[in-house]
Amino acid sequence: MLGRDPNHLELALYGVMWSEHCSYKSSRIHLKRLPTTAPHVLVGPGENAGVIDAGDGIAVAIRIESHNHPSAIEPYQGAATGVGGILRDVFTMGARPLAVMDPLFFGNLDDARQRWLVEGVVSGISGYGNSVGVPTIGGELTFDATYAGNPLVNVLCAGALPVERLVLGIASGPGNLAVLLGSTTGRDGIGGVSVLASAGFSESADDAAKRPSVQVGDPYEEKRLIEACLELLDRGLAVGIQDLGGAGLVCATSETAARGGVGMDVDVNAVPLREAGMEPYEVMTSESQERMLAIVTPENWPAVEALCARWEVRASVVGHVVAPEVTPDGRSVGMLRVRDGFDGPVLAEVPAKSLADEAPLYDRPRQRPADLDAIWADDPSGDTIADPTADLLELLVDPAWVYRQYDSQLFLNTVVGPGRDAALLRLAGPGLPASRRGLALTTDSNPRWCALDPRLGVALTLAEGVANLACVGATAKAVVNCLNFGNPEHPEVMWQLSETVDGLAEACRAFSLPVIGGNVSLYNESDGADIDPTPVIGLLGLVETLVAPPPGWSWRAGDTVLLVGPSRAASESEPLPLAGGRWATQHGRRGGRPPQIDYAAAAAAAGFVASEVAAVCAGAATHLSAVHDVAGGGLAVALAEIASATGIGVRAEDLTAPELFSEFPGRYVVASDDPEGVRVRASEAGVEVRVLGIAGGDRFHVGPVDVAVELVARRRSDALIDALDRRP
Amino acid sequence: MTRIGVVIFPGSNCEYDAASAMTELGATADFVWHTETDLSGYDGIILPGGFAHGDYLRPGALARFSPVMGALADFAAAGGLVLGICNGFQVLTEAGLLPGALQKNKGLTFISGPTPLVVTSTKSVLTRNARLGQRLVIPINHFSGAYTCDDATFESLVAGDQIILRYEANPNGSRDDIAGITNAAGNVVGLMPHPERAMSTLLGSADGRVLLEGFLGLSLVGGAGDPGALQ
Numbered sequence: 001m002l003g004r005d006p007n008h009l010e011l012a013l014y015g016v017m018w019s020e021h022c023s024y025k026s027s028r029i030h031l032k033r034l035p036t037t038a039p040h041v042l043v044g045p046g047e048n049a050g051v052i053d054a055g056d057g058i059a060v061a062i063r064i065e066s067h068n069h070p071s072a073i074e075p076y077q078g079a080a081t082g083v084g085g086i087l088r089d090v091f092t093m094g095a096r097p098l099a100v101m102d103p104l105f106f107g108n109l110d111d112a113r114q115r116w117l118v119e120g121v122v123s124g125i126s127g128y129g130n131s132v133g134v135p136t137i138g139g140e141l142t143f144d145a146t147y148a149g150n151p152l153v154n155v156l157c158a159g160a161l162p163v164e165r166l167v168l169g170i171a172s173g174p175g176n177l178a179v180l181l182g183s184t185t186g187r188d189g190i191g192g193v194s195v196l197a198s199a200g201f202s203e204s205a206d207d208a209a210k211r212p213s214v215q216v217g218d219p220y221e222e223k224r225l226i227e228a229c230l231e232l233l234d235r236g237l238a239v240g241i242q243d244l245g246g247a248g249l250v251c252a253t254s255e256t257a258a259r260g261g262v263g264m265d266v267d268v269n270a271v272p273l274r275e276a277g278m279e280p281y282e283v284m285t286s287e288s289q290e291r292m293l294a295i296v297t298p299e300n301w302p303a304v305e306a307l308c309a310r311w312e313v314r315a316s317v318v319g320h321v322v323a324p325e326v327t328p329d330g331r332s333v334g335m336l337r338v339r340d341g342f343d344g345p346v347l348a349e350v351p352a353k354s355l356a357d358e359a360p361l362y363d364r365p366r367q368r369p370a371d372l373d374a375i376w377a378d379d380p381s382g383d384t385i386a387d388p389t390a391d392l393l394e395l396l397v398d399p400a401w402v403y404r405q406y407d408s409q410l411f412l413n414t415v416v417g418p419g420r421d422a423a424l425l426r427l428a429g430p431g432l433p434a435s436r437r438g439l440a441l442t443t444d445s446n447p448r449w450c451a452l453d454p455r456l457g458v459a460l461t462l463a464e465g466v467a468n469l470a471c472v473g474a475t476a477k478a479v480v481n482c483l484n485f486g487n488p489e490h491p492e493v494m495w496q497l498s499e500t501v502d503g504l505a506e507a508c509r510a511f512s513l514p515v516i517g518g519n520v521s522l523y524n525e526s527d528g529a530d531i532d533p534t535p536v537i538g539l540l541g542l543v544e545t546l547v548a549p550p551p552g553w554s555w556r557a558g559d560t561v562l563l564v565g566p567s568r569a570a571s572e573s574e575p576l577p578l579a580g581g582r583w584a585t586q587h588g589r590r591g592g593r594p595p596q597i598d599y600a601a602a603a604a605a606a607g608f609v610a611s612e613v614a615a616v617c618a619g620a621a622t623h624l625s626a627v628h629d630v631a632g633g634g635l636a637v638a639l640a641e642i643a644s645a646t647g648i649g650v651r652a653e654d655l656t657a658p659e660l661f662s663e664f665p666g667r668y669v670v671a672s673d674d675p676e677g678v679r680v681r682a683s684e685a686g687v688e689v690r691v692l693g694i695a696g697g698d699r700f701h702v703g704p705v706d707v708a709v710e711l712v713a714r715r716r717s718d719a720l721i722d723a724l725d726r727r728p
Numbered sequence: 729m730t731r732i733g734v735v736i737f738p739g740s741n742c743e744y745d746a747a748s749a750m751t752e753l754g755a756t757a758d759f760v761w762h763t764e765t766d767l768s769g770y771d772g773i774i775l776p777g778g779f780a781h782g783d784y785l786r787p788g789a790l791a792r793f794s795p796v797m798g799a800l801a802d803f804a805a806a807g808g809l810v811l812g813i814c815n816g817f818q819v820l821t822e823a824g825l826l827p828g829a830l831q832k833n834k835g836l837t838f839i840s841g842p843t844p845l846v847v848t849s850t851k852s853v854l855t856r857n858a859r860l861g862q863r864l865v866i867p868i869n870h871f872s873g874a875y876t877c878d879d880a881t882f883e884s885l886v887a888g889d890q891i892i893l894r895y896e897a898n899p900n901g902s903r904d905d906i907a908g909i910t911n912a913a914g915n916v917v918g919l920m921p922h923p924e925r926a927m928s929t930l931l932g933s934a935d936g937r938v939l940l941e942g943f944l945g946l947s948l949v950g951g952a953g954d955p956g957a958l959q
Contacts (some may be wrong), residue, residue, distance in 0.1 A: 126838045130869070131779045133741025157753075220739050220782025310761075314740055405838045407869050409925050412745050430744045549930060726835075 001354050009338060009348040012281035013355060016247040018252065020522055023359030026488040030501040038514040040477060048089040048169055048243065049159075050516025050708045052478050054542060055436035058427055059163040060362070061095035064480045064538045065445075066154040066521035071153035072643065075120025079153050080128035080217040084289050086157040086459045087134060090242035091226050092292070094233045095159030098429050100129055100410060102139035102155050103443045103482075103536045104402075107148030109723040110387040115142075117151050124217075124284040125155075126405040130160035136406035137414055137423040140443055140536075141720075143294070144585075146451075147528025151182045152311050154482045154519075156443055156538045160429050167233055171256035171264060173320050174238055178253065178264060178319030179301070181308060182225045182291040185249070186274030189215035189287025208546035221290040221313075229292055234431070237300045237307065244291040250284045250355065251267035253319060254336050257352035263334040264352065264494040266319040267342045280338060280347050292437040295321065332718040339494040366490030366498055371454035375452065378591030380584040382575035388636070389705045391525070392660070395633045396584055396640055396716035401726065406659045420541075421629055423469035426516040426546060438546030438617060440474030443538045446632070449594040454496045455503035455593050463602045463665040465539040468607040468631040471668065472550045474541030479508055481518040481537055486530020488522045496533040504535065508597035513539075545618040553645040555626040555671035557696035560674055561650055563635070564682060565605040565667035566598065567690050577661035582633040583661035595664035601687075602666035608685040609668050618696035623674035626695075636660035636702060638669045639692075641698050644713040652693025655703030671695055730944050732768040733760040735800075735816075737780035737791050741923065744774040746813065750922035755944050762794040772943065773800060775816025777869065777922060784882070787815060787830065787872050789820035796825050796888050808915040811943055814870055817908070817918030826875030826884065826911060826918045830912055833870070834901030840869040842932055844896035845921060852910035853868050855892045855919040857942035864935035866921040868899060868907075873920040875906040888912050917943075925936030 003340045006014065036044040042059055043051035049063035067082025079102075102125050107114040110463075129136045134157070169179065229483060232238045236341045240260070242252045249271065257264040296304050301317070308315035319340070324332040336355065338348040353357075369375075384392065403418035415438065416424035424444035427435045444465040450457030468474050483500060486493040508515060509639065524531045555561065569575045578584045579592025609627060616622040626646075630638045635655070643650055672678050673692060682689045693702075700712045721727050732750045736759050747757035762769070762780075767773060769954050780791035791797070797819075804810045804825055812820040833839055847855050847862040852938045858864070877885070883901065884892050888935035900920075908919025923936030 064801060123837070129869075130737075130838055130840075131783070133778060218782075220779065220784065223779070223782075338797050383735065404841055407838075408747065409840070409867055409922075409931070412743060412925060412927070412931060415930055460809065491924050547930065549932075 002251040002350060007348065009281050012285060012351055013250045013348060013350065013494065016285045017250060017355040018359040020523065022247050023249060023565045024520055025359050026362050026364050026522060027387045027497060029361055029363050030498050031518065033501050034505050034515040035508050036515050041053060041514050041516055042166060045515065045517050048092040050478065050480060050517065051093060051166060051541065053437065054427060054437065056437060057163050057290045057433040058435055059166055060158060060160050060439060060540065061090050061093045062156070062158045062478065062480055062538065062540050063089045063156060064482045064536065065519050066484060067153045067155065068151065068484065068521050068524055071121055073150050074214040075117045075156055076124035077214055077216050078125030079121040081215045081289050082153055082155045083125055083128045084091045084217045084219065084222050085245045086155050086247065087132065087226065088292065090157045090159040091229055092169055092241055092243045092388060093161065093366050094165045095161040096158050096230055096429050096431065097134045097159040098413065099158045099423065099425060099441060100134050100136045100155060101441060101443050102136060103445060105142045105144065105147045105534060106434065108143050108145055110147065114148065115724055121153055122402050122405055128217050128219045129675065130407040132223045133410060135408050135410040135414060137408050137425065138418045138441065140445060141402060142447065144447060146447065146532040149529065150524045150531055152484050152524065152534060154536050156480065158428065158439065158441055158540065160432055162431065162433060165233060167241060169256050169259060170240040171260040171262055172239060173297065174262060174322040174323040175298065177295050177298060177301055177317045177580055178266065178292060178295045178321065179294045179304060180271060180316050180318045181223050181228065181294055181313055182217065183288055184272045184274040184314070185283055185288045187278065187282055187286065188305045190282055197421035203234065209523055215287050215289050217289050224311045224313050225290055228308055228313040231307055232294060232304060237304050237698065238294045238296055240295040242293045244293060246287065248284065248286045254352040254355040256295065257334045257336060259357035260518060261324060261334055263322040263324050264319050265322055265339055265342065267339050269290050269341055270316055270318040272314060272316050275532055284338060312490055364488055364494045365491040365623050368495050369492045375591045376593045379579050380589035380592055381578045383589065385661065388657045388660060389707055391583060391586060392636045392640060393715045394707055395586060395637055395704050396712065397631060397719045398716045399720065400717065401720045401724065415546065416472050416552065420552060422468040422474065423545065424472040424474065424550065436545050436547060436701065438473055438474065438543030440469050440472050440541040442449060442468040443536055444468065445534055445536045447532040447534045452580050452592060453594050454499040454533045456597065458500045458503040459507035459597050460464060460594060460665055461537050462504065462511065463597055464631055465537050466511055466606045466667065467666065468612040469539055469541035471613065471619040471629050473543045474512065474611055476513055476539050476557060478516045479513050479537060480516060481535055483518065483520045483535040484524055484531065484536065485522050486525045490530060493530050495523065500533060500535050511603060543614055543617050547618055547619045549625050550613045550617055551622065551624045553628055553642040555642055555646055555648060555695040557648055559625050559671040559673050559695045560675035561652060561692045561695055562678060563667060563692050564609060564670050564687060565692045566601050567688055568664065570658055575657040577664055578658065578662055579661040581661060597665055605666045605668065605687060608682055608687045623672045623677060624670060626670045626671035630669060632663065634661040634663050636705065639702055640700060640712050640716065642669065644716045645711050647709060647713060648695055649697040649699045649701070649709040650693055650695050651701045653701060653703065655692065657704050660703050660705065730771045731769060732757045733767060733773045734919045735760045735762060735775050735796055737762040737794055739780045739782050740776050740778035742777035742813065742922065743886045745924045746774050749857045749927050749940055752927060753940055753944055753946065760796065762796050764796050764797040765799045767803045770808065772811065773803060775812040775819050777814035777816060780815055780819060781918060786819035792820045792823040803823060807915055808958045809943060811854060811916035813922055813924065814920055818872065820916065820918045821934055825916050826876055826909060827881045830872045831874040831876050832872050838871040839899055841867060843868045843899055845893045845920060846896055847892065849889045850890045851889050852917045854939050854943050859936050863896065865926070865933045866879055866923055866936050867925045868921050870920055874901040876903050885909060892917065911940050
């Protein structure tokens with residue numbers, strides 16, 4: 001590649017750029033099996049964020065990332081800088097970040113360390129996200145022993161921009177300046193992508209020694225950087241722009257140069273430093289936060305300097321775009337040159353593309369787990385449910401303690417905020433053309449299903465996301481995914497990853513959805529034990545006209561409560577599925593096979609529910625009072641959540657205990673004072689409807705469960721607060 | 729047409745929301761950079777929510793030194809309308825334009841969400857259109873929202889009928905459930921809740937309108953308030 005031995009600095013550059021985190025060297029070979037195109041996709045995977053055309057002259061950018069390992073070491077800063085990093089990915093595309101979501105996974109809360117992690121992560125997201133001025137509109141909260149040694153902190157960000165302002169991180173025009181914006185560069189986060197993100201954890205003292213590899217965030221710097229960068233792009237003062245994230249300056253310079261097919265000279269002395277005596281490799285690989293690289297023409301430089309001064313954002317010319325070199329065989333190669341002074345000696349000289357795009361590609365060995373058949377055979381479906389009331393009360397968890405710490409309303413767009421099926425925003429923001437559309441977002445995961453069958457589990461997870469969007473009237477348009485897995489050097493983990501990609505590809509094709517971005521987080525293990533496969537699916541949906549809120553969880557006394565979607569009857573030979581469900585997990589029963597998915601039935605039910613709710617959002621008179629999908633914990637939990645939210649009970653006596661806790665896809669609880677109308681329209685759409693009972697009263701009487709609504713609501717609202725010992 | 733200036737400090741983040749609420753109510757809203765020293769031509773000034781200068785040191789502690797604050801003191805003394813929302817309220821107390829201070833919430837966490845308030849005085853530009861005892865559901869969104877003051881200040885606030893809004897259920901440990909206060913003249917008001925976030929039932933509540941309409945001096949058609957009630 002170089003035709004010679006690399007020097008120490010060059011080796012350091014390859015070391016970070018070819019890390020698992022930056023290069024996806026273990027996963028790329030599989031990821032290319034995902035469908036990525038659709039007419040409305042403007043930018044697919046591989047850029048800083050995926051972008052779709054949302055109509056009305058507005059494009060929406062979306063990205064999902066993990067910050068698992070930094071958060072395990074230092075939860076506040078790990079989670080905070082995760083938010084900061086993903087915001088930069090989104091405004092790099094020219095989009096104003098408008099919403100953040102945080103799927104979080106911890107071990108069980110009877111362990112003090114897990115409580116410390118939860119409080120640290122949540123306050124990190126709150127402290128950074130609220131201050132930087134981007135609303136946090138949802139997420140997920142999962143507790144499972146599989147995450148005890150390695151929590152997962154994922155973060156999704158969506159932003160919007162006028163469609164014509166879309167910018168890509170491309171350097172072009174030899175002679176143009178590479179301008180570093182934002183924070184000074186220090187020794188924080190050096191090698192974060194390789195030391196932290198590309199290795200697992202163990203009980204040794206080494207993990208404490210990794211703490212200096214965690215970056216420290218400054219939301220105030222980021223806020224000024226966002227405003228300055230968006231103004232730069234608004235005024236057409238930047239040719240290209242790129243964030244500095246993992247692998248810092250070497251990543252930003254080599255990626256922009258590689259995309260533009262040009263070279264770049266970088267002067268390490270021109271980089272403003274936080275501390276003296278930093279080595280060139282430290283300057284080039286530091287992951288100091290809140291920095292951006294802008295490519296600017298020399299003529300525009302004075303205007304850029306003035307604009308940045310107004311926002312109190314530091315701006316320094318650290319490099320020049322240079323023409324590519326032509327090799328003897330006629331190829332043109334853009335070289336990244338690290339220099340000691342612009343005219344000084346060359347410290348490193350490597351093809352930019354070799355750093356950014358030419359990392360080794362591994363096809364690691366894959367192996368179906370040897371004990372999988374035994375696990376499948378150990379199916380809990382058909383188990384006796386001895387105390388359904390106690391089981392239900394224990395399954396209820398209100399995440400409000402978490403999301404009450406997040407600003408979920410900034411920008412006056414939030415129609416449905418955290419804690420519901422999906423978030424729903426007005427598609428509006430500073431500088432955007434007027435629109436009456438709605439933007440819906442959800443993140444979903446189901447590690448219990450994925451552990452049993454990664455291929456089917458991820459498909460079921462995607463179906464759940466589609467159902468969540470339908471509950472707020474939205475039709476799914478695009479998928480992003482964050483694939484959290486264990487150690488790729490374990491063949492069983494690579495098998496899980498490969499199966500997951502195939503399952504996701506199949507489900508995306510079935511729902512006609514493109515994958516427009518993703519992130520792979522590997523080495524999620526501790527002491528040699530891998531986490532259960534945890535693909536997190538982010539879905540973006542649109543509502544055509546949003547002038548009234550969707551029904552939500554708000555039945556009224558006297559409304560008929562319906563189950564929309566496939567009903568299954570239990571039989572002697574085939575009991576209702578409990579495998580991978582929350583009831584089974586609660587009883588330590590982790591075997592069996594997840595339910596099969598009938599894509600046509602799931603899509604028909606989602607389409608029907610979305611159209612019913614979309615009509616409400618468009619302002620039609622409505623007979624619907626509650627719409628909620630049946631997910632983790634089954635029908636019992638779905639009904640209890642609506643009862644808790646309203647304080648109004650329900651009588652649905654004709655249900656068996658397995659019907660209460662069984663989990664399978666494509667089902668919704670709908671309440672209406674015109675059940676016949678719902679039934680007729682559903683029937684026209686080929687969707688089953690079953691009457692469950694009537695809302696009203698102060699008893700939650702559902703099958704064998706008969707308790708006071710007040711108790712259901714209290715147990716739900718207190719569960720998390722009590723587990724964390726944070727009662728006010 | 730009423731002309732409102734919305735001050736932007738580096739770190740402010742509710743400036744667009746405040747401006748959009750003003751324009752929706754028929755006013756014009758201009759952004760005023762924090763280094764501005766001339767506020768002539770404005771009928772009212774809003775200090776919006778956010779984290780001015782990062783809230784470093786203490787919320788509002790650095791913002792009080794921004795050049796605009798000297799001009800704002802003169803503007804307020806001349807009877808101009810001044811509204812501090814959330815971080816803006818913190819800035820007004822730090823600058824001495826309103827008495828007291830905002831401390832960290834008693835639970836030591838950030839709290840956000842719709843919160844029921846009760847109008848306890850209509851003697852301010854913000855509450856002049858509202859009804860005494862009126863219940864309003866308006867979002868809060870703060871880490872340092874517990875109002876505190878010494879006993880003498882508290883007695884004088886009570887005596888002057890300057891406590892304009894109280895929480896129905898105290899979320900943050902605020903003294904005497906105080907959510908918002910006014911100066912003695914009624915033209916400078918500060919509150920922790922965000923009335924600009926309660927402009928539409930689509931977003932959960934339209935209860936902020938009665939406050940912001942009052943601030944703009946808009947008469948209510950058939951409403952309960954008394955538009956001229958600023959004694």
